[in-house]
Amino acid sequence: MTLPQSHNLTSVLIANRGEIACRIIRTAQRLGLRTIAVYSDADADALFVQMADEAHHIGPPPARESYLQIDKILEVAKRTGASCIHPGYGFLSERAEFADACAANGIVFVGPPASSIRAMGLKDAAKALVEKAGVPVVPGYHGVRQEPDFLRQKAYEIGYPVLIKAVAGGGGKGMRRVDKAADFDAALDSAQREAQNAFGDPRVLVEKYVLSPRHIEIQVFADSHGNVVHLFERDCSLQRRHQKVIEEAPAPGMPPEMRDAMGRAAVEAARAVGYVGAGTVEFIADGREGLRPDRFYFMEMNTRLQVEHPVTEAITGLDLVELQFRAAAGEKLPFDQTDLEIQGHAVEARLYAEDPEKEFLPSTGKLWALEFPEHDGIRIDTGVEAGDEVTPYYDPMIAKVIAHGATRDEALSKLAKALSETIVAGPKTNIAFLKNLCEADGFKAGAFDTGFIDRNMQALGAVAVEVDEDVLAAGALYLIEREAERLLFGPVSRVGRVESPWSIDDGFQLIGSRETGLSLIVDGEARKVRVTWDRNGPAIASDSETVRDFTIVEADDAAIVLHQGRQTRVILHDPFAVDLEHLGEGSSIKAPMHGKVVAVFVQPGDRVEKGQRLAIVEAMKMEHVLTAPFEAEIAEVAAEAGAQVAEGARLIVLKTEDGDG
Known part of the structure; x- marks a missing residue:
């Protein structure tokens, strides 16, 4: 049409x-x-x-x-x-x-009129506006004064914990939770700097942090003829650093009376600013005793389409972008509130190029492989394909994986299965972390709030894991096979299989199976593994188990082994190669990823304590604080505020006990 x-x-x-x-x-x-x-x-x-x-x-x-x-x-x-x-x-x-x-x-x-964007663009003014319309707001200071001493006093009056939030923008930028007064100044400074970098406006507000909070938002839509409806709610409570990770619709445990109350409040907020088009009214709900219609508060209105809009499309059968175009063309809404109903349940996972085992540091580089499953009820929204580069300049999202089912359990099961079948090789990703979230007992039972991820990091696999020797062996063997084939028989395939009839990869043998011994160095320790090839493929045997379910992707000089959502990069060791550039550099603080140095807090000769802030590097819209790993003297500062740095670049050198840098 x-x-x-x-x-x-x-x-x-x-x-x-x-x-x-x-x-x-x-x-x-x-x-x-x-x-x-x-x-x-x-x-x-x-x-x-x-x-x-x-x-x-x-x-x-x-x-x-x-x-x-x-x-x-x-x-x-x-x-x-x-x-x-x-x-x-x-x-x-x-x-x-x-x-x-x-x-x-x-x-x-x-999109909406400029007047609507202005009215809702600044959180302090927006709260005052919707409060007049009878919409409940979070207690806090939403005024214009920005002196640190004044804001610190307001935080004391509100009572800790408090939330510092950028007045402009959203997406978790310029937002900091503060649990005690001693941490307020550093958090305020960081929030203001991030807000300035992201939105060009350092102003903040301070409000009460709601305990056991559920982040629930209402999708609204309005035409230019005065018609406004809501398209039900989305639950966006699974967050990390105020960034949404998994969203779903409808919200688990939502009573009909609360849905009606929140829907009416959202519609009134949209009417108050003469809204047109798609918008989202975000609320925070106190979930300590379950969702109740008298315990939700307005946070902000996003005057645009949301990242998580596909889950609303899944449960309503609507195309929100089409509706945006039709509203912009002056058409009336083709339905009213009574025509809308919820159809099943939908869940969306944000697949990011980041490393959960290294505090979710953004990861960049070439996508050597990218494959998504095709199943009923699964939708993939992506802007990249195999061979593309994930750069440090923009948000590190690779794709959104959306599952729709008749029930919440069915949708979560479909999502977990889709994630387990997704192949990404190159930048590290959060695939395994997302799958663990889908299968976490508390989340599946609906017993969660915005702090769920932070409380369950280890159980969710967001911790450093030892190298899997079996997987490492598979990668090492592949590289040895590849080199032999390259020298003797020609090219090999990019993913997983060697294309020579003389390769042992096909497991062909007249009698029995073939077994190969392989020596590896893992974390400085020599180890032996056994590699058996038969018609079913490779079996890498260790003392614990035999592994078959892995995929190998070739990446120039490396083999990337994918197993249970994790990537292991294996490179053939050159015993004659010496890294002269970094030889003897001592205790260096290096850039954890490609990015921009936004602040340096030390200079040569300074004494620093363990945990003291040294510098801040910004990448993919997020700030990352670099701290001293131990008490030391600063020997060298190679970093300069405003400079772009590559991953692994030496920024600061600490003087060690023996006096060497």
Whole structure:
């Protein structure tokens, strides 16, 4: 079904990138719209660029020089004759000045009026506005004063724990929980700096931290004719560092009377600002005694599409992006509140390039393999494909994996199965962590809140794990086989199997099975493993068990072995290679990932205590604090605020006991 030609929406410029750009393009093309992409240098070969009908370059990789450049985007829109602009989420989607600029240039903004964005764009003003409309808000200080001493006093009056939150923006940026007064100043400084970097506005508010909180949001939709409905709720309580990890709809344990109360409150909040299009009203609920209609509070309104919108689409059967285009074209909503009903249950997992075993550090690099299962009830939203690079410039999301079932148990089971069958090789990912979450007893039983992940890190597998010797042996054997085949018989396949008839990989033997002995060095210790090949494939035997369920992906000089959601990278050792650059560098503090140094707190000659802050590196929109591993003197500072650094780069050198750096 196409859009009505009378409204003259014939083409759309997508002012975004990645999976949301791909998702918008699919719906826009189905509606008959010509799709126009804009891209930075880092995205020149990206999937969304390939999918669009046309694509135009707008600048270098940093978002502030490309995707956040309103003038550049509008210049492309005018040059290409775009009749509307869809901002997606993030970037310019909640910038009122962008909506104004679109209107000034005669281009339809696929989103709410600029006045609505302004009204809800600052959390303090938004809380005051909805409070007047009768919507309950979290107790706290939402005023304009920003002096540290004043805010510290307000936190004391509110009572710890408190939450410091950026006035502008969302997504967990500029947000810090503070449990005691001694930690307030450092948390305030960090929140303000992150808010400034993310939103260009360092202002914060301070509010009471609700104990046992459930993060529940209501999807609202409005047309330009005064009709406003809600499309039920989503539960986004599974969070880490205030970043959503798994979302679902509807919320587990939601009583009908509370759903009605929250829905009415969300609709009133939308009406209060003259809203048009898709929006989300976020609430925090006190879940200590289960969900109750008198224990939820307004947090903020996101005046855009949300990352987690697919779960709402799954339970309502609606395409929210199509509805956005139709609202922008001036159409009335094709339904009212009584026409809507919940159909089953949906769960979404955010698959990220990050390493749960190293405190979820972002991970970058080439995607040597990327494969998703195809099952009924499974939807994959992604903006990358095998061969693409995960760069340090943008959010590290690889994909959203969405499962829909008749019941919550069925949806969770489908999601866990889909995750177990997903193959990603290259950057480290949170696949195993997500699967463990889906199968965690507390989560499955609905006994969780926003602190569930933090309380269960070890049980969820977010801790360092020893190298699996069997998997390491499989990778080592593959590399040995590959080198032999390369020298004797030619090329090998990229994933898992050698393509020579002389390879032992096929297990062919006239009698019995073939057994190979292999010596490895694991954590400095020599070990022996036995590798048996038969017609069923390789079996790597150790003292504990035999492993068969692994996948091997070739990555230049390495073999990446995938087993139970974990990646093990195996490289052939060159005994003659010497790392001269880092030889004798002593106790160095290195960059944990590619990123930008935003602050350095020490200089040569300083004495530091164990745990003292040394520097902060920002990557993929998150700050990472580097601390001293022990008491020492600073021997060298190679880091400089504002500099881009590569993963593993030496930033600070500590003087050790023997005096060496």
